[in-house]
Amino acid sequence: MREEKRRGVKNILLFILVLILALIFVFPVILTVLGSIYNDNRLSIDGYYQLLLNCFPFFGFFWNSAIYTVAITGGVLLISIPAAFSFKFARFKGKKITFLIYIINMMMPFQVMVLPNYIGLRDLGIINTPWAIILPMFFSPFGVVVTHQYMRELDSSLIEAARLETNSVFKVLINCVIPQVKVCIVAVGLFVFADAWNMVEQPLLYVNDDKLRNLSAFIANTENFDPAVMLPASVIFLIPVFLCYLLFHEELKEGLKV
Amino acid sequence: MLSMNRLKQKKKTLSWNTRSKLLLLPSLIGSIIFFFWPYIRVLYYSVIDNQFSRKIVGLSNYMKTLSNPYFQLAMKNSLLLILIGVPIIVILAIVISLLITYQLYKFPRLRDAFILPMLIPTASIVVIWQILFERSTSVMPIYALFVWKYIGICIILLTAALTTIDREVYEAAKIDGAKIGTIYRKITVPMIAPTIFFIVLLSIVNSFKIFKESYLYYGNKYPPNHSYTLQYYMNNNFLKFDYQALATSSILTSFLVLLIVVIGLRTQRRFQS
Incomplete structure (x- = not known):
């Protein structure tokens, strides 16, 4: 009896400890939101008005961020899922070593790939276009590796069964494999979405034209802003990822495994 | 035709x-x-x-890069972050994941608080960060951003691994009279060792991404020495179109990462056998 009581007290203390930690983690986000509607010691949404009325470039950059992010997320999924399928179900020489190279590529920080990506872009003649920001991201190995890990549990008998119905690889992929790994695909999509929304280096290095940059790169230059609109701008900036998080957080927690 | x-x-x-x-x-x-x-x-x-x-x-390009004081500074900062920041993030993630999975499983929402930051764009909380760490002249704000931002993925992977452990293992250990701390140390942690190794590697890789946080925190000015990262060095050489400096630091960094990954995998293999 006493033992149980002691455990109960201990659990409450642990709960409070973790709760405090959790609050510390969400604190910056809450402060940002509160700060954006708190002006001159009173609640007001003047900051948002000012942003709307006086800060036109903001919305252009928001739009850029949106286009880049949606394009990158779509492209990554379109390219990674078939590739992961291929790595899992096709038989070919050098599969293991190719996959190993993909894993190593995934581990490489952007610093390593700055120059290689730039050379690829230069050869294609698309420096200083939106493609310079979008295209290299399409081929980021993250989606391929993670989706492949998740497909590990799939059995090839599944494919054999589906092949009795159709002879199209695409139909098997879409009707039979994708439903099985849907959770993982959503998680990868969300991850890539957040990453692309947050990217800074690529827009800084691969385009010279300010108009082509995204919101992250724009917000970094605080001199662009009246301090009063800083926080409202931050809040609007985090709304899209926050919405995605609310919609898909279950998948995010279930879909990533190693 | x-x-x-x-x-x-x-x-x-x-x-x-x-x-x-x-x-x-x-x-x-x-x-x-x-x-x-x-x-x-x-x-x-x-x-x-x-x-x-x-x-x-x-x-000779390598000699030049290796003796460049800025490259040395960037490398020193990267290694410090790996030696200090990565253990902090990994240990904190293990403790939080254990508590959330076993002691506090009635409150699964707690986990969300730690996962949310990984999606929040750094640019949107950086203003608050500057206010919170206004007087800090140390490396604290950047290390705090590192832990804040990259702990979520570790906790996701750890809790996913923990939920696959059969609960009967614990019941058996409890009947034998083992203390909860001992159970964690002797049973749980070895069982999720592969995941722990993976999050160590992942956190090391993530530590190289910290330029973004540093750049956003300090704006496009020169950062204090302790927060100068490799990417600053790369960006400067990019502006100068110094291909040789860029190429050598790319190659050196990739070798460093490769070395870390190989050592990590080796250790894991030895640990498992």
Whole structure:
């Protein structure tokens, strides 16, 4: 009896400890939101008005961020899922070593790939276009590796069964494999979405034209802003990822495994 | 017309395996264009004197980069973050994951608080960060951002691994009278060792991404020395179009990462056997 009581007290203390930690983690986000509607010691949404009325470039950059992010997320999924399928179900020489190279590529920080990506872009003649920001991201190995890990549990008998119905690889992929790994695909999509929304280096290095940059790169230059609109701008900036998080957080927690 | 027909016929006769193989092609071609082939060319750039005369100069570019004080500073900061920041993030993630999975499983929402930051764009909380750490002249704000931002993925992977452990293992240990701390140390942690190794590697890789946080926190000015990262060095050489400096630091960084990954995998293999 006493033992149980002691455990109960201990659990409450642990709960409070973790709760405090959790609050510390969400604190910056809450402060940002509160700060954006708190002006001159009173609640007001003047900051948002000012942003709307006086800060036109903001919305252009928001739009850029949106286009880049949606394009990158779509492209990554379109390219990674078939590739992961291929790595899992096709038989070919050098599969293991190719996959190993993909894993190593995934581990490489952007610093390593700055120059290689730039050379690829230069050869294609698309420096200083939106493609310079979008295209290299399409081929980021993250989606391929993670989706492949998740497909590990799939059995090839599944494919054999589906092949009795159709002879199209695409139909098997879409009707039979994708439903099985849907959770993982959503998680990868969300991850890539957040990453692309947050990217800074690529827009800084691969385009010279300010108009082509995204919101992250724009917000970094605080001199662009009246301090009063800083926080409202931050809040609007985090709304899209926050919405995605609310919609898909279950998948995010279930879909990533190693 | 004839060849078209033949092509069609050929297409029809492609085997299933060949067609599955072809699905890899877009990804492979893109990777070759943007990663693999240019990486080999970067390797070549790192041993020539400049883009025009293209004379092979051996390792002298490497000597130059290694003796560059800014490169040394950036490397020192990267290694410090790996030696201090990574253990903090990994240990904190393990403790939080254990508590959330076993002691506080009635409150699964707690986990969300730690996962949310990984999606929040750094640019949107950086203003608050500057206010919170206004008087800090140390490396604290950047380390705090690092832990804040990259702990979520560790907790996701750890809790996913923990939920696959059979609860009966614990019941048995409890009946034998083992203390909860001992159970964690002796049973749980070894069982999720592969995941722990993976999050150590992942956190090391993530530690190289910290430029973004540093850049956003300090704006496009020169950062204090303790927060100067490799990417600053790269960006400066990018503006100067100094291909040789860029190439050598790319190659050196990739070797460093490769070394860390190989050591990590080796240790894991030894640990498991």
